[in-house]
Amino acid sequence: xxxxxxxxxxxxxxxxxxxxxxxxxxxxxxxxxxxxxxxxxxxxxxxxxxxxxxxxxxxxxxxxxxxxxxxxxxxxxxxxxxxxxxxxxxxxxxxxxxxxxxxxxxxxxxxxxxxxxxxxxxxxxxxxxxxxxxxxxxxxxxxxxxxxxxxxxxxxxxxxxxxxxxxxxxxxxxxxxxxxxxxxxxxxxxxxxxxxxxxxxxxxxxxxxxxxxxxxxxxxxxxxxxxxxxxxxxxxxxxxxxxxxxxxxxxxx
Amino acid sequence: xxxxxxxxxxxxxxxxxxxxxxxxxxxxxxxxxxxxxxxxxxxxxxxxxxxxxxxxxxxxxxxxxxxxxxxxxxxxxxxxxxxxxxxxxxxxxxxxxxxxxxxxxxxxxxxxxxxxxxxxxxxxxxxxxxxxxxxxxxxxxxxxxxxxxxxxxxxxxxxxxxxxxxxxxxxxxxxxxxxxxxxxxxxxxxxxxxxxxxxxxxxxxxxxxxxxxxxxxxxxxxxxxxxxxxxxxxxxxxxxxxxxxxxxxxxxx
Numbered sequence: 001x002x003x004x005x006x007x008x009x010x011x012x013x014x015x016x017x018x019x020x021x022x023x024x025x026x027x028x029x030x031x032x033x034x035x036x037x038x039x040x041x042x043x044x045x046x047x048x049x050x051x052x053x054x055x056x057x058x059x060x061x062x063x064x065x066x067x068x069x070x071x072x073x074x075x076x077x078x079x080x081x082x083x084x085x086x087x088x089x090x091x092x093x094x095x096x097x098x099x100x101x102x103x104x105x106x107x108x109x110x111x112x113x114x115x116x117x118x119x120x121x122x123x124x125x126x127x128x129x130x131x132x133x134x135x136x137x138x139x140x141x142x143x144x145x146x147x148x149x150x151x152x153x154x155x156x157x158x159x160x161x162x163x164x165x166x167x168x169x170x171x172x173x174x175x176x177x178x179x180x181x182x183x184x185x186x187x188x189x190x191x192x193x194x195x196x197x198x199x200x201x202x203x204x205x206x207x208x209x210x211x212x213x214x215x216x217x218x219x220x221x222x223x224x225x226x227x228x229x230x231x232x233x234x235x236x237x238x239x240x241x242x243x244x245x246x247x248x249x250x251x252x253x
Numbered sequence: 254x255x256x257x258x259x260x261x262x263x264x265x266x267x268x269x270x271x272x273x274x275x276x277x278x279x280x281x282x283x284x285x286x287x288x289x290x291x292x293x294x295x296x297x298x299x300x301x302x303x304x305x306x307x308x309x310x311x312x313x314x315x316x317x318x319x320x321x322x323x324x325x326x327x328x329x330x331x332x333x334x335x336x337x338x339x340x341x342x343x344x345x346x347x348x349x350x351x352x353x354x355x356x357x358x359x360x361x362x363x364x365x366x367x368x369x370x371x372x373x374x375x376x377x378x379x380x381x382x383x384x385x386x387x388x389x390x391x392x393x394x395x396x397x398x399x400x401x402x403x404x405x406x407x408x409x410x411x412x413x414x415x416x417x418x419x420x421x422x423x424x425x426x427x428x429x430x431x432x433x434x435x436x437x438x439x440x441x442x443x444x445x446x447x448x449x450x451x452x453x454x455x456x457x458x459x460x461x462x463x464x465x466x467x468x469x470x471x472x473x474x475x476x477x478x479x480x481x482x483x484x485x486x487x488x489x490x491x492x493x494x495x496x497x498x499x500x501x502x503x504x505x506x
Contacts, residue, residue: 011375018276021266021371025275091371093378094394099387099487106489114379116371118274118344122264125346126367133398134352140397141347142414161395161412234352236359 004110005032005078009098011091011117012036014198017043019123024115032081035073039089039222041199048085067097071104078110089222091119095145095167119143121165124194124224128204130231138162138230146172158183162228169193169225170216177213180227185209190231196221206233257363258285258331262351264344264370265289267451270296272376277368285334288326292342292475294452301338320350324357331363342475344372348398348420372396374418377447377477381457383484391415391483399425411436415481422446422478423469430466433480438462443484449474459486 008027013019020028028034028048036045038057045053056065056073065073077084092098092114105112121143125132132141142159145167158164158179166173173193181187187210195203201221209227216223233239261280266272273281281287281301289298291310298306307330309323330337345351345367358365374396378385385394395412398420411417411432419426426446434440440463448456454474462480469476486492 023271093384098384116375116379122369126369131346131351142395144393
């Protein structure tokens with residue numbers, strides 16, 4: 001039986017190279033093997049030039065490695081190298097299939113440590129300068145994702161928090177907007193849609209629930225949808241750092 | 254009128270010096286003035302030895318600077334220095350009063366940028382190795398806080414997500430547990446309580462909703478409470494990195 005290495009599940013953050021944590025960057029620079037998602041950007045992998053890099057991408061609509069295969073690859077890596085990094089976009093512990101990977105590694109007796117990252121919602125909040133909570137207006141936030149399985153598509157409960165954040169929210173977000181309207185939410189409730197948060201090709205679209213329910217253009221990258229009064233623009237807010245010039249009407253399908 | 258500087262709202266993360274982002278650390282090292290919360294750790298301030306440091310602490314139960322005063326201090330700082338950092342524990346955009354500070358700065362015509370951070374919930378999830386979402390078990394997460402105002406104390410809605418994260422959740426979490434039991438949640442639903450996440454004095458307490466409703470000892474620092482099936486321990490999970498040896502019964506008030 002070979003000597004067992006240690007595996008670090010590390011959150012890469014939203015994509016920009018300097019939005020990973022100091023701890024994450026240090027471990028990447030020391031790693032023997034890095035298994036990374038398709039959502040991890042090439043610039044992030046520049047932080048580990050010395051490492052053997054294994055893509056185990058999951059990207060919606062594209063062929064990806066099955067989770068069981070990834071689990072086995074992690075165990076194999078820890079059996080042939082001392083410092084193994086499993087690098088995930090955003091934070092590994094939210095919508096990251098960490099449970100399966102932790103189970104597989106623990107069952108094999110391999111030591112694991114988790115290094116948190118900046119989750120996409122908070123990067124989007126920072127990029128658009130829209131806080132997710134606001135005193136007196138928004139005291140709770142839900143992060144959710146919708147299954148695309150038919151048995152879930154219509155009666156998924158939408159969390160009743162003040163701010164709603166839908167991860168991987170491209171087409172799914174249209175259904176969310178329709179359901180919110182049916183449940184009596186104000187049609188002019190503000191929505192911010194953001195693609196490729198923190199990357200050079202970041203796009204920000206501001207609209208209302210009513211407009212979102214009308215459709216959304218074809219996104220070019222990971223989409224996050226933020227809904228609620230907290231998304232309303234401030235009186236003196238500047239939008240000069242937002243790359244998007246797209247207006248909501250252009251986004252309708 | 255003096256030349257106006259730029260203000261960066263930066264998330265320091267949970268406390269450990271190496272859990273700030275690379276971008277946050279670089280800006281801290283360049284800052285002329287750093288206005289920081291009481292939740293920002295001394296080791297974090299070691300990243301900006303050159304800066305004038307202004308404590309504007311908010312700590313529950315202790316005297317703190319009023320928000321309007323902080324807003325004015327930020328504007329004043331930007332009128333006498335080029336690079337001003339407003340450093341907040343966790344992430345600035347969730348439960349961080351960022352809206353008020355952004356408004357004050359924008360109204361004064363001062364440029365602002367937000368640098369996201371690792372929010373406490375994700376640091377807690379990493380430290381305890383309990384993912385907030387789990388395939389087939391937990392697909393949604395809510396972050397919330399309870400007002401201590403009497404008019405809110407009893408009929409605050411608890412979000413109906415699979416995983417519940419209560420920030421600043423010391424005594425408030427007991428009321429949450431009571432309400433969850435009244436609403437028919439299983440008494441053995443697992444709970445993880447964590448104090449001083451990522452710091453040397455981190456404490457982790459594992460219990461059930463029923464136990465939490467019985468009380469919680471006097472916490473020594475910021476407390477985060479995580480509730481839901483996602484908090485259930487795994488079969489081969491190790492707890493050797495958890496500093497806490499405290500058992501739930503010792504925590505009862």
